[in-house]
Amino acid sequence: MLQWAFDTMLGFGLLWLAWRALNSSDLFKAIVLFIAFGLLMALAWVRLNAPDVALAEAAIGAGLTGALLLAALARLGAMTDQNVSGASAYPVPSAQPPAGSHFSRGLLILLLSASVAGMAYAIWSLPSYATGLSMDVAAHLDDSGVGNPVTAVLLNFRGYDTMLEMMVLLLAVLGVWSLGGLQQQPEKPVAAVLETLSRFLTPVFILAAAYLLWVGADAPGGAFQAGSVLGAAGVLLLLSGWRPRVRLMQWPLRLALTAGAGAFILLGLLTLLLEKQFLTYPVAQAGRMILLLESLATVSIAVTLAILFLSVSSGHKEKSGKGEKK
Amino acid sequence: MTNAFLYALAGSGLFVLGLHALVMHAHVLRKILAINVMGSGVFLILVALARRSGETTTDPVPHAMVITGIVVAVSATALALALMLKLAEKSGQAVLPDKHGD
């Protein structure tokens, strides 16, 4: 009974926060509400017995996405000549839906209600008990080289999905760079407290990431969670004014970005030669291969996320040129 | 049906809320938020349905899909934000034109 009450409250809380985030008149407020929404999502994952997802969501949905959105908002404010001083500096004139006849708006509401009803019906009509693929996964778990079924799916059974995911991350970086590239900014001094905080927290983050990566084999955790935590550490460092050395921004950076996808491809080709199957590991070596892949993937994910943040928050080359001359 | 049904229902609600905002708002940042909310709704439905295989043995495949989905969503968001900033830089505002001059 208590559980029902809690779940109902959480469900409504999610819907309410989403509604407020999407419709509040102030963009800053909208983003803050969206971050709160991410935190509640993490709670929902725990309730749904998905601790692996909860870990990823906590690091990304609540942390990284919020940092990205706020950084972009700050630059947007500077760019569109809006006053950036106050929290309510981003009133959106078109926060209210743009002009549209009552008829078309009514039609939209009708269609959307119909689709909610349709989805609810579809969900309701599904059998309340279905094993899905869990039996298949359980049956082959012993051969996978790891004990955590989610890790087994990610790195072994559906390895090539994960490989493609790594390529998507790489494409995102390429896309962001092709919109203006990454500029080299000088380190800038920030508050001593923030610096101390980041100095103290970064090792903790690294330790936590290594721990997540290691336990990922048998317990909730793994490359994506570890990469997200490490990426969050990178964002914190960047926020506290740290900038990587120019030397590191060339090929070491590119190597780190491509390590994950590259490792998948190379290992895939290797297994194609050895086992005649793409990304099918020999059972005896599976554990070691997965650990290797996960480590490189962690590095790639972390660097990708941090670089995405740096690119979104620091702007394009033309602008930086001006900044450096000052 | 168990509590998971509640979450699946909330997920479909989130999807539609996001879709509504995506259609109604002209500001790109809000559209990006809307797409993220839609994504969360889809993830919620997926994981809630994975819950059906019992208390102890949840289906790990949707979990794996959602984890990668979350990471891909954040990088897509970054790309969308970069596009938005480019748009703002070129046009002075981060708003999509209402009508595409017919």
Add this chain to the structure above:
Amino acid sequence: MTAADYVTACLFILGGIFFFAGTAGLLRFPDVYTRLHALTKADNVGLGLIVAGLALQAESWLAAGKLLLIWLLVLFAGACVAHLVARRALRKGTRIWTE
């Protein structure tokens, strides 16, 4: 229920009161500085009590240590962030509520 369970329940209720009071303060206090006060109370003491209650239920010393570590991290991060928020507010010229 054992004695430890009762103690845990008491600690949870106490922690809950702190969280409730902190939330009420966050919503009702007049300016950013007083709100920070309310927030940090909930974070520090409320979470501390909850962690203490959970530690009593922990299976091993290691698990209890992890819980303690989480509390210390939150204490540290909370203090720093509260400081940063307050400093930014001061710099921006947000006036302190004096009524």
Add this chain to the structure above:
Amino acid sequence: MDGMSGNAWLPLMVVASALLPGLIIFGLPEEKVRLRTVLNLSGAFAKIFFTGWMLWGVYHGNSYEMRMAFLPGLDLVLRADSLSLLFIALSSVLWLLTTVYAIGYLENSPHRSRFFGFFSLCVTSTSGVAMSGNLITFLLFYELLTLVTYPLVVHRGTEAARRAGQIYLTYTISGGALLLLGVVWLYAITGTLEFSPQGILYHLDTTYHPALIAIFVLLIAGLGVKAALVPLHGWLPEAMVAPAPVSALLHAVAVVKAGAFGIVRVVYDIYGIDFAAELGVTGPLAMLAAVTILYGSLRALAQDNLKRRLAFSTVSQVSYITLGVAIVGPLATIGGVVHLVHQGLMKITLFFCAGNLAETLGIHKVREMNGVGRRMPWTMAAFTLGAFGMIGVPPVAGFISKWYLGLGALEAGEPWVIPVLIGSSLLNAAYFLPILHRAWFRDPPDSWPVMRDTARDFGDKETAWALLLPPVITALLALFAGLLASTWFSPLEWVQLIAQRAFYH
């Protein structure tokens, strides 16, 4: 990848022969013209080589199949059967010619690495569409095709190009969503999506029939967008703002063909022609195709812009394929499927020629074409052959298609098709003959509209050889496909093989 025997590699090689050069070209700097040309041409020749190899093999009864686990119970399958080879052969020959043409057309213009990169990806996805062994593989490549043609449509980056691109995406993505819905629904009912000669549905209980009809509507609506069935054709005339090689690609090699080919697959290999007739879905499809044929021709009549007129002509001509498929009978099948090749050859000729006129003389409108036959005789000769083919003048290829369609309609007891064919041919004549009359029999103006355009100056030369050669070759191919239709290596002969396998299993 199970069953990776020697035969399995060939379909993969055909796809890779376009994919690899494309990926490398993306990374090439703009000024590496020669390396890019070498990559493009070697990819095109490699593809023709592998296709020829498979043609030879399939003719002698071999089979080529590559299977890769995708989802439990659902594989990614690339398979070369006689139908897919027809499409592959068409696209690889036309790819080579279009590549030569594009190299000439885009000389010294910006963003060529981007252009040729996406160009190759476009051909990659077309090969995938052609060789898909089941509906899910087809769907993947079909959607990939949408995504990689968009950058080509907006290649010029002008306001008009962007608008056309937006319309193109709106249409194709919506169509893709419908197709996806249909495919998922179908999979939920049947549990398989494998293409097979009698279809995969004939054993289903009659209670499923309403659902199957609904799925058929969804699938045809999804495929009909690319196949430009009325009223889903709106993107095609807009997309003519793209450079001429892209138009050729859209109209003859890849996009429109992928839609028509998908309809062929759905009717024959998913529903099975007999089962589709039993469901009663072929009749309405034939009607829709007939309406499209007449509507496209009527709209073409009213266009002054040459490429726009050709675009509406495509709307009309592609539906001959659908019409042939929807009339139940081996002869109509032959007429429809062989038109896949014939229309491709004729329409690509016309678009190449239109591109030549625009590039060399700055001519975009029909009324500017007075006397152009004297200035550019070879181009206009090719154009004339293509136009005659479209009208159905024997012995050009178009005549063969129309002949078999008419015979097939009579055989199937659908005589109403004959007036449609005659009416359409009259309309074809009505919008092509005035162009020919202007080009050959009117006096040329004092000056060509070159000056107010970006067209290059070729002096007294007709045009660059890279621009002239492709249309002349395709026009001759269209002529020979009709003239030598009864020889063993003609498209018609191959299509008869396909029809035989579909009807007399």
